[in-house]
Amino acid sequence: MPITPTENEEIEQAREHRSPTRRATVSALEELLQVPFPVLDHGFVRVVDYMGDDAAIVQAARVSYGKGTKRVSDDRNLIRYLLRHAHTTPFEMAEIKLHVKLPIFVARQWIRHRTASVNEYSARYSVLDKEFYIPSREQLASQSSANRQGRGDEISEAEAARVVEILNGDAEKAYAHYLEMLHENGHGAAQHSDRKGIARELARMNLSLNFYTQWYWKTNLHNLMHFLQLRADPHAQYEIRVYAEVILEILKRWVPLTHEAFVDYRMNAVTLSASATAVLRRMLGGEVVRQDNSGLSKREWDELIASIYKGENGAS
DSSP states (O other), X not given: OOOOHHHHHHHHHHHHOOOOOOSOOOHHHHTTBTOOEEETTTEEEEEEEEEOOHHHHXXXXXXXXXXXXXXXXXXXXXXXXXXXXXXXXXXXGOEEEEEEEEEHHHHHHHTTOOSSXXXXXXXXXXXXXXXXXXXXXXXXXXXXXXXXXXXEEEOOHHHHHHHHHHHHHHHHHHHHHHHHHHTBOSSSOBXXXXXXXXXXXXXXXXXXXXXXXXXXXXXEHHHHHHHHHHHSSTTSOHHHHHHHHHHHHHHHHHOHHHHHHHIIIIITOOOOOHHHHHHHHHXXXXXXXXXXXXXXXXXXXXXXXXXXXXXXXXXX
């Protein structure tokens, strides 16, 4: 498991702590509190704290006290209605706080979601550990010719071996120089020397983006679902998608009714423009519609066809 001894000690201390409470709790999520779920080669996600549950969403929607209803089926239908019609405020009543360890380049993507409270490990105050991300063989691919921000075909074994060699070599060299500039011995202690070394805030700039950072990330359920809709999508970059997939499972344990509705109405739903809807009506009416007589651009046409036949005969 990619957990350092120091991190493991902190986690064990947190798991041993018990507090009596009158607030709503979710037994399935309580079991996961402080448990680190490994991601990539050195990363993890763990739930530090949370507030609210499915009932809190229902309660907020009805502006009442208690669970708001005695029948789970009513709660389920209301949550599905709220999500289906984009009534987002009730979902803001539930929050979750995660401890995430991730490569710096993934963190820079993640922070684009400016709807959370974030406190990141500071390399101005502490020396970063020698941990950096190296992609597995199957994740090494060439630049896609159709997608400017995506991957294309896999590269050869020889090319992959060379890429791994370069990534390892550069990271090892960068970290060695990082410690040299700090005058550290590799264990966080300064070497005996008359020279003081440069400040940590300066030395850190030499580290590459595949080095690991970590943060506490607190967000409400509405914004969490928006994050997951984008980052758990098959088109998202693999290195952030695997984090989103872990969090999606946490969501399922935390708010199962909301998770069900979210997967149905957001993750697996299809949104059509007015033009695409008109084309679909023509098709249902028996008309043979082609891209050249549809009024849609080739890209929108291809997206429409892919949406209609998604999952059929291996299509996606």
